[in-house]
Amino acid sequence: xxxxxxxxxxxxxxxxxxxxxxxxxxxxxxxxxxxxxxxxxxxxxxxxxxxxxxxxxxxxxxxxxxxxxxxxxxxxxxxxxxxxxxxxxxxxxxxxxxxxxxxxxxxxxxxxxxxxxxxxxxxxxxxxxxxxxxxxxxxxxxxxxxxxxxxxxxxxxxxxxxxxxxxxxxxxxxxxxxxxxxxxxxxxxxxxxxxxxxxxxxxxxxxxxxxxxxxxxxxxxxxxxxxxxxxxxxxxxxxxxxxxxxxxxxxxxxxxxxxxxxxxxxxxxxxxxxxxxxxxxxxxxxxxxxxxxxxxxxxxxxxxxxxxxxxxxxxxxxxxxxxxxxxxxxxxxxxxxxxxxxxxxxxxxxxxxxxxxxxxxxxxxxxxxxxxxxxxxxxxxx
Amino acid sequence: xxxxxxxxxxxxxxxxxxxxxxxxxxxxxxxxxxxxxxxxxxxxxxxxxxxxxxxxxxxxxxxxxxxxxxxxxxxxxxxxxxxxxxxxxxxxxxxxxxxxxxxxxxxxxxxxxxxxxxxxxxxxxxxxxxxxxxxxxxxxxxxxxxxxxxxxxxxxxxxxxxxxxxxxxxxxxxxxxxxxxxxxxxxxxxxxxxxxxxxxxxxxxxxxxxxxxxxxxxxxxxxxxxxxxxxxxxxxxxxxxxxxxxxxxxxxxxxxxxxxxxxxxxxxxxxxxxxxxxxxxxxxxxxxxxxxxxxxxxxxxxxxxxxxxxxxxxxxxxxxxxxxxxxxxxxxxxxxxxxxxxxxxxxxxxxxxxxxxxxxxxxxxxxxxxxxxxxxx
Numbered sequence: 205x206x207x208x209x210x211x212x213x214x215x216x217x218x219x220x221x222x223x224x225x226x227x228x229x230x231x232x233x234x235x236x237x238x239x240x241x242x243x244x245x246x247x248x249x250x251x252x253x254x255x256x257x258x259x260x261x262x263x264x265x266x267x268x269x270x271x272x273x274x275x276x277x278x279x280x281x282x283x284x285x286x287x288x289x290x291x292x293x294x295x296x297x298x299x300x301x302x303x304x305x306x307x308x309x310x311x312x313x314x315x316x317x318x319x320x321x322x323x324x325x326x327x328x329x330x331x332x333x334x335x336x337x338x339x340x341x342x343x344x345x346x347x348x349x350x351x352x353x354x355x356x357x358x359x360x361x362x363x364x365x366x367x368x369x370x371x372x373x374x375x376x377x378x379x380x381x382x383x384x385x386x387x388x389x390x391x392x393x394x395x396x397x398x399x400x401x402x403x404x405x406x407x408x409x410x411x412x413x414x415x416x417x418x419x420x421x422x423x424x425x426x427x428x429x430x431x432x433x434x435x436x437x438x439x440x441x442x443x444x445x446x447x448x449x450x451x452x453x454x455x456x457x458x459x460x461x462x463x464x465x466x467x468x469x470x471x472x473x474x475x476x477x478x479x480x481x482x483x484x485x486x487x488x489x490x491x492x493x494x495x496x497x498x499x500x501x502x503x504x505x506x507x508x509x510x511x512x513x514x515x516x517x518x519x520x521x522x523x524x525x526x527x528x529x530x531x532x533x534x535x536x537x538x539x540x541x542x543x544x545x546x547x548x549x550x551x552x553x554x555x556x557x558x559x560x561x562x563x564x565x566x567x568x569x570x571x572x573x574x575x576x577x578x579x580x581x582x583x584x585x586x
Numbered sequence: 587x588x589x590x591x592x593x594x595x596x597x598x599x600x601x602x603x604x605x606x607x608x609x610x611x612x613x614x615x616x617x618x619x620x621x622x623x624x625x626x627x628x629x630x631x632x633x634x635x636x637x638x639x640x641x642x643x644x645x646x647x648x649x650x651x652x653x654x655x656x657x658x659x660x661x662x663x664x665x666x667x668x669x670x671x672x673x674x675x676x677x678x679x680x681x682x683x684x685x686x687x688x689x690x691x692x693x694x695x696x697x698x699x700x701x702x703x704x705x706x707x708x709x710x711x712x713x714x715x716x717x718x719x720x721x722x723x724x725x726x727x728x729x730x731x732x733x734x735x736x737x738x739x740x741x742x743x744x745x746x747x748x749x750x751x752x753x754x755x756x757x758x759x760x761x762x763x764x765x766x767x768x769x770x771x772x773x774x775x776x777x778x779x780x781x782x783x784x785x786x787x788x789x790x791x792x793x794x795x796x797x798x799x800x801x802x803x804x805x806x807x808x809x810x811x812x813x814x815x816x817x818x819x820x821x822x823x824x825x826x827x828x829x830x831x832x833x834x835x836x837x838x839x840x841x842x843x844x845x846x847x848x849x850x851x852x853x854x855x856x857x858x859x860x861x862x863x864x865x866x867x868x869x870x871x872x873x874x875x876x877x878x879x880x881x882x883x884x885x886x887x888x889x890x891x892x893x894x895x896x897x898x899x900x901x902x903x904x905x906x907x908x909x910x911x912x913x914x915x916x917x918x919x920x921x922x923x924x925x926x927x928x929x930x931x932x933x934x935x936x937x938x939x940x941x942x943x944x945x946x947x948x949x950x951x952x953x954x955x956x957x958x959x960x961x962x963x
Contacts, residue, residue, distance in 0.1 A: 230877035238884045248907040249892045255902065301935065302925075332768075337899055340714075343721040350728060378703050379720045381710030382677065389713040404883060412876045420795075499875040500788050504612045507780065510887075511616070512623050520897045522715050524636050524662075524683070527626055548680065551711040558679045 213431050217439025221413070225443060235447055236454075239401050243455045246397050247390060247463045254340045255281055259306040260298045262289040267315035269356070273326075276352055277308070282344040295329060305331045306341055318356060383551045391466070394459045395546035396519040401455060402478070403485050403539055404510065406448040410489025411502040413440055419498050433581060441486045448482045459550075468553030477545040477559065480566045484538035487573025494580040513539045538566045591807045595815025599789070603819060613785065613823060617777040617831045624773045625839050635719045637661040638682040640673045647693035651704065654730050655686060660722035673707070683709045684719045696734070767842065770835040771923030772896030774828065775916050778854070779890040781827055782861030783868070785820045787882035790869035790958070809958045817862050824858040825851070835927075844930025852933075853922045856943045860915040861886060863950035870957045890916035915950075918943040 226232055259277065263270050277283045286304050289295050295307035307329040317324050328345060332338035384391050417423035426436060456474070459465050467474075488509065496502035514520075516530060517539040523531055534540045541562035548554055548562075556563070603610060637655060641648050656663055664682050667673040673685045687705040696702040706723045710716035793799040802812065832850065835841040868881045892898060893907070894916035900908055911917045918939040925931035933940065 228874055228877065230872045230874060231880075234877050234880040234884075238880065242884065242888055245907060245910060246888065246892050248904050249898055249911075254899065258901075300929070300931070340718065343718065347721065347724065379706045379708055379723065381708045381716055381720070384710040384713055384716070387710055387713035387717055392712050392714075405880075408879060408883070409876065412879065416876070498606070499879070500792065501606065501609055503784065503788070503875075503879045504609045507784065507887075508612050508616060508619075511620055511780075514891075515620075515623050520891075522712060524715075525633055530623075530626060544680065547711055552678060554678050561679070 214435050214439050221443045239451045239455050243458045247394050256284040257341045258286040258304045259283050260287045260289045260304045261308045262295055263310045264312045265310050265314040269315035270310045273352055276348050299329050299331050394463050394465045395550045396543045398455050399542040402452050406444050406485040407489040408506045410444045410486050411492040411506055414493035415496050415499050415502040452478045469549035474549050481542040483570035484566050487570045490577035491573050513537050517543050519543050538569045541566045592811050592815040596818055599816050599819045617827050620773050620777050621834050624769050634662045636664045636682040638665045638673050638676050638685040640667040640687045642690045643688045643692040645693035648688045651730050654726045677709050770841045771927050774831045775920045776890050779861050779886045779916050782824050782858050783865035783882045783886040786862050786865030787868045787878045788875050789816050791875045791878040810955055828854045845926035849933050850926050856947045857919040859947040860950050863954040867954040889914045894920040896920050915946045
């Protein structure tokens with residue numbers, strides 16, 4: 205009987221909450237449109253692939269060998285020769301203006317040294333203001349150079365002494381990229397975007413909803429009604445839980461249908477992961493609402509949490525290359541776990557036997573946050 | 587226009603900012619926290635790629651090759667597997683990114699047949715780390731092969747050594763290839779965008795929600811006087827934030843500063859004008875704080891993080907998305923900051939981004955000015 209009364213009260217609260225959230229056309233728009241727009245734009249923008257690096261070449265050797273080397277660059281999809289260079293100054297200017305990222309200078313005597321079997325160094329100017337691009341471009345260059353030298357040596361060895369070719373030991377590395385054979389970086393980032401968007405929506409909306417009642421003064425009115433505190437919290441969080449679930453389904457669908465990210469796992473595992481994460485985000489939102497007096501404070505505090513959480517989530521940069529302290533710290537971050545879980549479910553398709561390692565910390569986080577919020581919520585009213 | 591009325595709005599706004607101590611503290615501490623966190627945590631260079639080894643040969647040769655893998659800081663050997671299934675399980679569980687398998691009879695084949703292959707299983711879900719990892723592995727195997735070949739040639743007195751080509755990279759602007767130097771300008775832009783638009787995005791919405799806007803409307807103040815009066819205090823806070831960010835970056839993180847401070851602050855003023863006006867515009871058009879806050883998030887944080895070239899290179903994006911980046915001030919600001927910090931480019935070579943920034947700042951200021959009407963409902 206008591207329980208049924210409670211359910212009745214919660215139902216009224218839910219009705220009020222839905223009306224309040226969906227009444228304002230701006231808020232309605234905010235619930236649906238931004239996730240879609242963001243998913244589309246960021247799905248396209250979030251790519252780390254580095255192709256067609258603009259480069260300039262100054263060939264002072266002008267031999268068939270040097271031209272051959274240059275052709276290896278133009279022939280690869282990694283580089284694109286953007287400007288002819290007549291002097292060293294041209295190279296430097298191109299880099300300074302930002303027209304090219306790499307400038308290659310092949311000195312005269314290149315072919316001669318190549319024939320004599322010397323170690324040859326080719327000067328390369330690299331604009332490293334983006335260290336990642338620079339590093340990847342350097343890697344490509346070295347691969348092209350190594351292959352060129354290898355082919356040249358083999359050709360020559362074949363001409364001079366065929367038996368050398370027969371017996372010189374060779375070691376090859378066969379690489380097998382799994383899960384993402386085409387090395388599409390979009391496949392990796394799109395699942396991460398889902399996690400980030402969910403957190404932003406659910407956490408801030410929850411924090412705001414409670415604080416607004418306090419700021420406007422309607423919270424006190426609610427508290428003199430027979431509504432209990434836990435009923436109030438359930439009534440407050442369920443709508444945002446449902447909205448979060450809806451948004452997650454929406455953007456997950458876009459990720460698969462529009463961006464063609466393969467979905468290899470099970471929908472049930474994805475669902476469990478999202479539900480647990482939503483609880484964590486709700487818990488954090490509620491916690492923020494207990495420490496903020498105004499909506500502005502709630503928003504600022506939300507941001508204070510969001511930025512480090514995004515940084516330590518492994519969304520943009522791999523966690524394994526962070527310092528140890530940050531790696532340990534990232535374990536308490538639910539965003540880290542949901543991003544890892546989404547990626548694994550999408551691309552690897554493994555099940556709960558592996559993913560419990562991400563689910564458990566999120567669940568603990570959710571329980572701790574929700575408990576703290578309920579406890580603090582009592583105090584904050586008195 | 588009355589300076590007295592503007593000053594009055596300014597004073598009211600300053601009182602309001604100062605009253606909310608915690609928000610002010612967050613606003614001033616956020617840049618610092620962000621810089622510290624990003625400075626230490628964000629590393630785009632993907633070193634220490636976690637590696638699993640599985641040696642099915644267990645010979646002198648395979649030991650030698652694996653020693654090469656252990657010796658580099660490109661890889662961290664996290665596990666040595668004793669079965670193929672174990673290796674695959676580690677890759678599935680994301681415990682390692684690369685698994686190197688040395689097949690049985692590796693040394694024997696190398697000796698008798700003159701060629702042998704090593705396998706690298708790569709978790710390519712993260713394509714960037716995967717391609718860096720494959721590059722590192724390739725380099726290590728090449729180095730090992732080079733040693734084997736050299737030894738062979740010395741023993742057999744064969745043909746002259748083959749030449750090798752090394753690219754001698756002279757990295758300009760960020761000589762140590764430090765992610766930090768690369769990231770700091772991006773973080774400054776991110777923090778400024780967020781602080782800028784967040785500061786102002788609630789200022790008018792709050793007045794509507796609390797009903798104080800009606801009182802303001804009843805006064806003789808003109809809309810643009812409200813705009814100026816409300817924005818100037820936030821301008822000051824924003825510039826203070828920029829100064830904190832730049833100061834910490836240069837002194838604590840030793841990010842080189844090669845350009846001129848005047849250009850830095852001039853451009854920061856333009857950028858602030860853009861984001862503050864954007865926040866003001868949002869605040870004016872959406873009358874609830876929830877909506878204002880979501881719009882501000884949508885138009886500042888994510889675009890500045892993803893569409894500014896801070897993490898993802900713009901020239902690698904699809905054409906349409908590249909066009910979209912033109913409308914976000916963060917794009918120009920990040921490129922200007924990078925140039926000013928690392929390259930020391932003079933303003934004359936940055937006319938394009940500066941003009942872009944100025945144009946956007948102007949458009950947003952005008953938009954914000956026009957959007958505000960002293961009308962009820």
